[in-house]
Amino acid sequence: MSHSGSSQASDASGDEGTLTLSVPEMDCPSCASKVEGSVSGVEGVTDIDTVPTAGKVRVDYGGPADPAAVVAAVESAGYDVASGGPEGTDDDPGSVWRSTRATKTGLAGAFLLLALAVQWAVPGTNAALFTALGQEWVLADAFFVGAIVAGGQVIVRNGYYSARNLSLDIDFLMTAAILGATGLTLFVAGENLFVEAATLAVLFNLAELLERYSVTRARRSLEELFSLAPETAVVRRNGELDEVPVDAVSVGEEVVVEPGEKVPLDGTVTEGESAINEAPITGESVPVDKRPGDEVFAGTINQQGYLELRVDAESSDSTLARIIDLVEGAQENRTEREQFVDRFAGYYTPVVTAAAVLTAAIPPLLWGAYWVDWVVRGIALLVIACPCAFVISTPVSVVSGITSAARNGVLIKGGDHLETTGEVDAVAFDKTGTLTTGELAVTDVVPLGDNDAEDVLACARGVERRSEHPISDAIVDHADEASVDECEVTDFEAITGKGVRADLDGTTHYAGKPAFFEDLGFDLDHVHFATDGGQVVGKPRSQCERQGCLDLVDETIPELQAEGKTVILVGTGDALEGVIAVADSVREDAKRAVERLREVDVEPVMLTGDNEGTARAIADAVGIDRYEAELLPEEKVEAVERLRGEYDTVAMVGDGINDAPALAAADVGIAMGAAGTDTAIETADIALMADDLSKLPYLIDLSRTANGVIRQNIWASLAVKAILAVGIPLGYVSLVLAVLAGDVGMTTAVTGNAMRLARLSPEE
Numbered sequence: 001m002s003h004s005g006s007s008q009a010s011d012a013s014g015d016e017g018t019l020t021l022s023v024p025e026m027d028c029p030s031c032a033s034k035v036e037g038s039v040s041g042v043e044g045v046t047d048i049d050t051v052p053t054a055g056k057v058r059v060d061y062g063g064p065a066d067p068a069a070v071v072a073a074v075e076s077a078g079y080d081v082a083s084g085g086p087e088g089t090d091d092d093p094g095s096v097w098r099s100t101r102a103t104k105t106g107l108a109g110a111f112l113l114l115a116l117a118v119q120w121a122v123p124g125t126n127a128a129l130f131t132a133l134g135q136e137w138v139l140a141d142a143f144f145v146g147a148i149v150a151g152g153q154v155i156v157r158n159g160y161y162s163a164r165n166l167s168l169d170i171d172f173l174m175t176a177a178i179l180g181a182t183g184l185t186l187f188v189a190g191e192n193l194f195v196e197a198a199t200l201a202v203l204f205n206l207a208e209l210l211e212r213y214s215v216t217r218a219r220r221s222l223e224e225l226f227s228l229a230p231e232t233a234v235v236r237r238n239g240e241l242d243e244v245p246v247d248a249v250s251v252g253e254e255v256v257v258e259p260g261e262k263v264p265l266d267g268t269v270t271e272g273e274s275a276i277n278e279a280p281i282t283g284e285s286v287p288v289d290k291r292p293g294d295e296v297f298a299g300t301i302n303q304q305g306y307l308e309l310r311v312d313a314e315s316s317d318s319t320l321a322r323i324i325d326l327v328e329g330a331q332e333n334r335t336e337r338e339q340f341v342d343r344f345a346g347y348y349t350p351v352v353t354a355a356a357v358l359t360a361a362i363p364p365l366l367w368g369a370y371w372v373d374w375v376v377r378g379i380a381l382l383v384i385a386c387p388c389a390f391v392i393s394t395p396v397s398v399v400s401g402i403t404s405a406a407r408n409g410v411l412i413k414g415g416d417h418l419e420t421t422g423e424v425d426a427v428a429f430d431k432t433g434t435l436t437t438g439e440l441a442v443t444d445v446v447p448l449g450d451n452d453a454e455d456v457l458a459c460a461r462g463v464e465r466r467s468e469h470p471i472s473d474a475i476v477d478h479a480d481e482a483s484v485d486e487c488e489v490t491d492f493e494a495i496t497g498k499g500v501r502a503d504l505d506g507t508t509h510y511a512g513k514p515a516f517f518e519d520l521g522f523d524l525d526h527v528h529f530a531t532d533g534g535q536v537v538g539k540p541r542s543q544c545e546r547q548g549c550l551d552l553v554d555e556t557i558p559e560l561q562a563e564g565k566t567v568i569l570v571g572t573g574d575a576l577e578g579v580i581a582v583a584d585s586v587r588e589d590a591k592r593a594v595e596r597l598r599e600v601d602v603e604p605v606m607l608t609g610d611n612e613g614t615a616r617a618i619a620d621a622v623g624i625d626r627y628e629a630e631l632l633p634e635e636k637v638e639a640v641e642r643l644r645g646e647y648d649t650v651a652m653v654g655d656g657i658n659d660a661p662a663l664a665a666a667d668v669g670i671a672m673g674a675a676g677t678d679t680a681i682e683t684a685d686i687a688l689m690a691d692d693l694s695k696l697p698y699l700i701d702l703s704r705t706a707n708g709v710i711r712q713n714i715w716a717s718l719a720v721k722a723i724l725a726v727g728i729p730l731g732y733v734s735l736v737l738a739v740l741a742g743d744v745g746m747t748t749a750v751t752g753n754a755m756r757l758a759r760l761s762p763e764e
Helices: 029-039 066-076 093-098 102-123 139-164 172-189 196-228 319-330 338-367 371-383 388-407 416-421 433-436 451-463 470-481 514-519 554-561 589-597 612-622 635-645 660-665 678-683 694-729 734-758
Strands: 016-022 047-049 055-062 128-132 135-138 232-239 240-245 255-257 267-271 274-277 289-292 307-311 410-412 426-430 434-448 487-497 499-504 507-511 568-572 576-584 602-609 626-628 650-655 670-673 686-688
Touching: 016 066, 029 055, 029 066, 029 102, 029 139, 029 172, 029 734, 066 499, 093 172, 093 196, 093 267, 102 196, 102 670, 128 139, 128 694, 135 139, 139 172, 139 196, 172 196, 172 371, 196 371, 196 388, 196 734, 232 670, 274 686, 289 612, 307 626, 319 694, 338 388, 338 416, 338 568, 338 694, 371 554, 371 734, 388 410, 388 416, 388 734, 410 416, 416 670, 416 694, 426 433, 433 434, 433 576, 433 602, 433 612, 434 451, 434 470, 451 487, 451 499, 451 507, 470 507, 470 568, 499 660, 507 514, 514 612, 554 568, 554 576, 554 612, 576 612, 589 602, 602 612, 602 635, 612 626, 626 694, 650 660, 650 678, 660 670, 686 694, 694 734
Parallel strands: 426 602, 426 650, 602 626, 650 670, 670 686
Antiparallel strands: 016 055, 047 055, 128 135, 232 240, 232 255, 255 307, 267 307, 274 289, 410 686, 434 576, 487 499, 499 507, 507 568, 568 576
16 A cells, blocks of 8 residues: 655654645544544644545644554554545545445345345245254345345444444444344344344445545545646756656746647746636636736646746646645635534434433333334434434535635635625625726827817827826827827926826927816816817806817816826827826626625625725716725724624625735635735635636625525434434334435435535626
8 A cells, every 4th residue: 555645744753743644435524533533542643633525634743753653543443545645536426336335235235135025025935044043044034144244344344443443433333233133133033133234234335325425526526626737847948848747847947838738837928829718717718818928827728829938836836736725725624513513413422322222221121111122223223323424414515615616716715714705794895906907997088179089199198108107008008909190209208296298299298187287377177179079078168259168177177086087188388189087997797796796685885095086986886885985904994893893794805915904804805816816815715716706796605505505404414313313212213214314315415415506606
């Protein structure tokens, strides 16, 4: 057996370290309890954390602890340590039905069917075979024994390890039930409980296989993340192309990505252009065009063009690697309901086991009842004494929800955050970079005098082209998109705090704030606009012999500013040529996201540091009624705390960098556009990997559905267990029905209910 699946945070002889082992067959709480019991006996072990849904064991150790001893302890509990780590295990759900246990269960089932057919379906075939132990044994008994041996072997083996590790779990209880029923048949004349023992062996194995299948499906969704990243990369070294493992590629090296191939590592495009499918990272199905200078992420798909990129992060530090690490770690954060189930199970099993013993003993001892009947009822209570399927249904729901979210570009960093998000009553939004794109764009062009819009843009681009201000960039980009004529630019000068000046084709032009032009001597309350085109902002007035007068100071400029826009004037030393308004554009999906939140009774609130006018304009544009403006970072924290006092649970959505304090103050912090941003991923409880607000209503829906599924599983399990616990002593529930309803039925129901979370997807 290989132990290459173990990983250490320190060497084997160090004073302390962490050992992580992959134990695929550890897929239920009873399995985990045996492993914990065995590993806790290793000298130097300080902490043990088992995650059955991931098949992982993490052990913290110190002093003389030997990692090899930890591995041996896991194996002594009856579980093999897999090679290759979590990503190297065979987590094909279909493999469950090809396993040795499945084969033995199938054989046991065949024996059981033959026994039932011989005993009841085909009269005359149930021939006597021999006499022993004072009883006559027939053909059906032989088939029943075959079923008990074939199906009971693995159960008794696991029960032995449970007893060895002093674990009162389902394997021990089922072993006791099967051996008890078999023993009564063999040694009590006139009693034959072979059918109960055989049915118990077959149905319990079937329940365990169903449980393993469900857990494996949940694990498989995580394995799909592992499979996204290529194992090799084509690197340019010494002028030659060389295919090497991604782990061998260093930061700064040049990597070649051909059309149709996956991007092997995070990097920056240095040559070529192509459309990249970023769905594995962001959940967005629409390809993104990439050109030199743009970022690309490991695991994304180059669809059409040849690309060369400079590696920015090693494979272990890629965005995809961080996502996988966080999704894996998320399974370790238990929800409040999960903790309740664990506490409940800690009392439930011993209480029901004690009830089983009392049921078997008291009626015969006190009232002289026929002891075999009551022992059988006690055995039936043992069958329902371990809430194994009940306990596993909650973590399977959490894993299903978290991995489903990850596939859709939403990174949830813990089951507790999934649970809390399902209870959110209000969402506080930052403005810049959240409700808006965070990028300035031209919204209005108002020509003045005899100019048209193209004239204004041509002059504005010429004056602004050499400026490094974001507003200048927005104007130049807009003019380039409009394909306006070029001007010859000379004598450029930036006038700090006011605007810019430059000579265009020999004529001096200015662009800047309205106050800049007032300083130049312009009368801004009396200008004329073009009557043959353009957009008029403000009310035209008759102030002079010419028609088409505008009052920029009292009407046009204030109206534009009231809409959250920045106003730039363009003109020469003699005449104004036009007005250009620039604003941070609202995200296309923001209004729909806000509408959908309202539909599910979640109150949207906007918190921003911008002025009142800009805040009101953006709030109106996206449909938010409540907003707070001119907030400093610490005041955003206070605003979030006020919201928490008003609403039960509050989420904060921001860019994950400037809004870190407010994100931390909220019950749930959600970062926007976290792909490639270390700070955003680390700051928030949840990260929307793409700049896509449509994922927020999906997240709320997923979380609420997950909470509903978990509640349904818990209360349905409790109800079934309660009915069985009452019905068994009263004689209304047989041993076979106890196993069928209490184990097989509940396992199938709760895990099937949990897996439906994987079918949820964002609104298209």
